[in-house]
Amino acid sequence: MPVYEFRCESDHLHERVLPIAAEERTAPCPDCGGTSRRLISAPGLSRLATAQARAISAAEDSAHAPAVVDRVPGAGDRRPARITRDPRHARLPRP
Ligand SMILES: [Zn+2]
Incomplete structure (x- = not known):
């Protein structure tokens, strides 16, 4: 039950x-x-579970x-892993 202030x-x-x-x-x-x-x-958000409170805090920040x-x-000097071996996929446009 919620807590109300008076x-x-x-x-x-x-x-x-x-x-x-x-x-x-x-x-x-x-x-x-x-x-x-x-x-x-304001609602008492501190009563939420830790993970929920952390997610809400991160969203606010x-x-x-x-x-x-x-x-x-994810970018770096290593190439992305190949997902397919179909040669037609190599001709598809890259982002
Ligand atoms: Zn009074």
């Missing part, structure tokens, strides 16, 4: 675990007893700091 008029912040279908927009403040309103906040390479990945 803030009251006295600026107390607290969290509640509610079903995702819950429509509670207000809750009593545990500190002052006043009415607190549900906030729109690539938007503003893409990885820099100094050569085409």
